[in-house]
Amino acid sequence: MQAVHAAHTAHAAGVAHAGAHHASPGFWRGCIFSTDHKVVGIQYGVTALFFLLFGFLLMGLMRWQLAYPGQAIPVVGPFLHWVLGGDAVGMDAQGRMGLMLPDLYNSFGAMHGTIMVFLAVVPLLAGAFGNYVIPLQIGAPDMAFPRLNMASYHCYFLGGVVMFASFFIPGGAAKSGWTSYSPLATVADMVHRWDGQTFWLIGMVLLITSSLLGSMNLITTIVQLRAPGMTWLRLPFMVWSLFVTSFLLLLAFPPLEAAGVMQLMDNLFGTSFFLPTGLMVSGQALPVSGGGSPLLWQHLFWFLAHPEVYVLILPAMGIVADIIANNTRKPLWGYTTMVYAALTMGFISFIVWAHHMYLTGMGTKISTFFQTTTIMISIPSVVLLTCLLVSLWGGSIRFNTPMLFALAFLPMFGIGGLTGLPLGFSYTDIQLHDTYYVIGHFHYVVAPGTIFAIFAGIYYWYPKATGRMMSEFWGRVHFWLSLIFMNLIFLPMFVQGLDGMHRRMYDGGVTYAGAADPASGVVGLSQLSLDLNKGISHAAWMLGLAQIPFIINFFVSMRRGRKAESDNPWQATTLEWQTPTPPPHGNFVGPLRVYRGPYDYSPAGGAHDYRPQNEPPARP
Amino acid sequence: MEIPYTVEIRRDTGLYNGKLGMWLFLASEVMLFGALFSSYVLLRVGHPNWLYGAEKGLSIPMGTLNTLVLISSGITILMAWASLKLNDFGKYKLWMGLTVALGILFMVIKGTEYASKFAHGHYPHTHTFYAIYFTLTALHALHVVGGVLVNLYLWGPGSKMWATEPERFTNRVEVSGLFWHFVDLVWMFLFPVLYLL
Numbered sequence: 001m002q003a004v005h006a007a008h009t010a011h012a013a014g015v016a017h018a019g020a021h022h023a024s025p026g027f028w029r030g031c032i033f034s035t036d037h038k039v040v041g042i043q044y045g046v047t048a049l050f051f052l053l054f055g056f057l058l059m060g061l062m063r064w065q066l067a068y069p070g071q072a073i074p075v076v077g078p079f080l081h082w083v084l085g086g087d088a089v090g091m092d093a094q095g096r097m098g099l100m101l102p103d104l105y106n107s108f109g110a111m112h113g114t115i116m117v118f119l120a121v122v123p124l125l126a127g128a129f130g131n132y133v134i135p136l137q138i139g140a141p142d143m144a145f146p147r148l149n150m151a152s153y154h155c156y157f158l159g160g161v162v163m164f165a166s167f168f169i170p171g172g173a174a175k176s177g178w179t180s181y182s183p184l185a186t187v188a189d190m191v192h193r194w195d196g197q198t199f200w201l202i203g204m205v206l207l208i209t210s211s212l213l214g215s216m217n218l219i220t221t222i223v224q225l226r227a228p229g230m231t232w233l234r235l236p237f238m239v240w241s242l243f244v245t246s247f248l249l250l251l252a253f254p255p256l257e258a259a260g261v262m263q264l265m266d267n268l269f270g271t272s273f274f275l276p277t278g279l280m281v282s283g284q285a286l287p288v289s290g291g292g293s294p295l296l297w298q299h300l301f302w303f304l305a306h307p308e309v310y311v312l313i314l315p316a317m318g319i320v321a322d323i324i325a326n327n328t329r330k331p332l333w334g335y336t337t338m339v340y341a342a343l344t345m346g347f348i349s350f351i352v353w354a355h356h357m358y359l360t361g362m363g364t365k366i367s368t369f370f371q372t373t374t375i376m377i378s379i380p381s382v383v384l385l386t387c388l389l390v391s392l393w394g395g396s397i398r399f400n401t402p403m404l405f406a407l408a409f410l411p412m413f414g415i416g417g418l419t420g421l422p423l424g425f426s427y428t429d430i431q432l433h434d435t436y437y438v439i440g441h442f443h444y445v446v447a448p449g450t451i452f453a454i455f456a457g458i459y460y461w462y463p464k465a466t467g468r469m470m471s472e473f474w475g476r477v478h479f480w481l482s483l484i485f486m487n488l489i490f491l492p493m494f495v496q497g498l499d500g501m502h503r504r505m506y507d508g509g510v511t512y513a514g515a516a517d518p519a520s521g522v523v524g525l526s527q528l529s530l531d532l533n534k535g536i537s538h539a540a541w542m543l544g545l546a547q548i549p550f551i552i553n554f555f556v557s558m559r560r561g562r563k564a565e566s567d568n569p570w571q572a573t574t575l576e577w578q579t580p581t582p583p584p585h586g587n588f589v590g591p592l593r594v595y596r597g598p599y600d601y602s603p604a605g606g607a608h609d610y611r612p613q614n615e616p617p618a619r620p
Numbered sequence: 621m622e623i624p625y626t627v628e629i630r631r632d633t634g635l636y637n638g639k640l641g642m643w644l645f646l647a648s649e650v651m652l653f654g655a656l657f658s659s660y661v662l663l664r665v666g667h668p669n670w671l672y673g674a675e676k677g678l679s680i681p682m683g684t685l686n687t688l689v690l691i692s693s694g695i696t697i698l699m700a701w702a703s704l705k706l707n708d709f710g711k712y713k714l715w716m717g718l719t720v721a722l723g724i725l726f727m728v729i730k731g732t733e734y735a736s737k738f739a740h741g742h743y744p745h746t747h748t749f750y751a752i753y754f755t756l757t758a759l760h761a762l763h764v765v766g767g768v769l770v771n772l773y774l775w776g777p778g779s780k781m782w783a784t785e786p787e788r789f790t791n792r793v794e795v796s797g798l799f800w801h802f803v804d805l806v807w808m809f810l811f812p813v814l815y816l817l
Contacts, residue, residue: 255655270745586621
């Protein structure tokens with residue numbers, strides 16, 4: 001078997017060499033207007049990682065205002081004043097320049113959410129991993145529609161540019177939360193005739209177009225371009241997870257696009273889709289025809305934004321599943337169950353959206369319905385997590401960097417999921433709604449959950465894309481520091497939330513704490529919550545520092561990293577490792593046939609502890 | 621590098637790539653228009669003084685005429701595709717040309733309707749009914765324009781492909797026809813919902 005393996009590698013390396021003789025497509029065709037799914041995937045990945053860092057930096061600045069409200073931001077403050085002007089950054093009581101004003105805080109908050117969800121995490125999962133890994137895993141030469149793929153990235157990039165540019169227009173970026181609830185989103189810019197919200201909506205339309213093109217492309221690719229023998233239940237779980245995700249993106253995003261068009265009409269053409277009759281702004285009746293429904297916006301928004309949660313988590317589980325099977329050297333436990341759980345989860349995710357709206361007064365009957373479906377959807381989530389956990393049982397686990405991140409994903413997502421139960425029940429949600437408890441809950445799902453899975457994926461597929469390994473030592477440093485600081489940030493938020501700290505308090509709750517009046521029985525925010533603000537902020541900045549080893553590792557390893565000893569450095573079974581490294585245009589060398597399931601690790605008999613999917617069965 | 625199944629049908633799925641891609645695109649379009657139709661229902665039942673019947677000032681004869689125009693264009697594009705299947709390129713040019721002409725006629729009629737609304741002082745901001753009327757019909761009109769442009773391309777410069785890759789060209793016409801029928805179908809819902817109900 002070792003000999004067969006070596007022969008594979010030598011063969012593949014020879015072809016990669018032959019591939020190098022093709023005329024190089026040049027910079028413009030090769031890097032900017034490339035239709036190769038691998039280039040598009042890397043474009044998505046690099047752009048989205050930039051936005052991930054940018055979104056994080058916004059939060060880093062907001063954390064200063066929460067920890068030290070009313071004080072100028074040191075070092076960066078004057079620079080921010082220079083860039084964003086006096087409307088956004090002012091002087092503090094001590095006369096130091098660099099105080100973050102409320103409008104800027106609101107716009108950073110709205111844009112942190114928007115950027116992290118729509119410009120960083122989803123593009124990393126569906127855009128980067130979806131594009132790079134999926135065609136390789138199913139044995140396809142490229143995506144089904146390569147030019148649409150390029151267009152999808154260009155729409156995404158343009159959407160990103162519009163969002164980024166909106167920081168520098170008069171009045172700054174959108175400031176009505178990433179949810180952009182009407183009528184606030186319409187009224188906020190109306191008085192000053194600012195354009196932040198308009199930029200947000202136009203940016204969103206571009207991002208939705210990009211995700212539409214990407215998801216229909218991915219589904220078509222998976223349905224049509226599977227290699228011969230790659231039957232549905234031989235697909236790696238990663239492919240299944242992105243298949244379901246693409247359906248969610250395809251069907252859930254258009255209602256937000258419709259809502260976005262209507263809000264744009266409200267903002268630009270004076271319609272009243274989301275503006276009720278008798279709306280007063282600054283003591284004056286708003287001069288609109290009225291008769292609209294603010295609740296309608298919330299329904300349409302959450303019809304997207306709840307399936308979006310599963311868009312964020314399913315591909316992460318796909319990445320983790322592949323890495324766990326590879327590093328425990330045994331098949332996934334309950335692969336078929338996981339596939340059906342993912343499909344069930346996809347279906348149910350369309351009928352849970354109004355659990356974000358228990359407090360809107362939409363009625364207890366509707367709340368009861370959505371509470372029931374919400375608790376139902378925890379079943380497939382638990383099935384998936386349990387299967388991944390049981391997969392570890394009896395494995396001889398290799399603790400490399402990708403595996404560490406994948407392992408940490410399990411308890412982190414577990415905490416995120418379990419703390420969601422009290423939010424799914426309408427009666428407990430009334431207490432916890434819009435508090436830091438909610439912030440802690442969904443950040444556990446997305447930050448140490450999904451983002452850890454993304455890191456795991458980057459460390460895992462890096463040698464396939466570059467031919468070199470990332471440094472294992474710095475990977476471990478990155479992992480342990482990130483794990484510690486992530487928990488130091490998000491765990492205290494549960495305490496703050498139970499204490500009643502609201503998620504949108506500009507001063508970190510100081511005013512609320514000051515409202516305490518024991519004589520009349522008024523309970524304000526406790527000193528503990530205010531102190532925790534400082535601890536969380538320090539941990540957040542340390543988390544930022546902890547990413548430096550990753551960033552350096554990422555770039556330095558491209559040139560200086562240890563060369564991957566073969567095309568298959570992790571001894572994996574799936575097809576992306578049975579190609580030359582990096583895969584040439586067209587991906588596979590010669591005809592390809594699949595003979596077995598995705599995780600044939602430690603098969604009985606044979607000297608090798610894995611059998612690639614395209615290895616023919618031994619002749620009896 | 622060749623992408624498989626761009627022209628020929630994959631046996632186990634019974635589809636070529638473009639057709640599946642278009643069906644998926646249409647599924648997302650159903651959700652887009654579905655959201656707007658649902659909004660229409662919600663806005664209508666929640667509005668303190670909605671406009672009914674003649675109050676709306678919409679011209680039912682014009683709407684009916686436009687419905688007939690679009691239905692006919694659905695037939696002509698089907699005939700265009702059938703002509704290609706029967707290897708009759710001349711007939712294709714005729715039927716596709718008619719489809720484009722009917723699409724343009726629809727836009728002209730729609731334009732006169734818009735003009736008469738504006739002349740009577742009905743704008744999107746005057747009443748939520750007009751807001752949803754203009755949003756829905758304008759979005760539909762955008763789809764008509766998109767369809768006309770693609771059909772025009774397939775009638776004109778794009779039809780050169782018939783000489784080199786006839787099967788692929790026939791597929792293109794089929795996929796464009798699927799889209800055109802969807803545009804047609806949306807109008808079948810728009811007309812009763814906005815004009816008659």
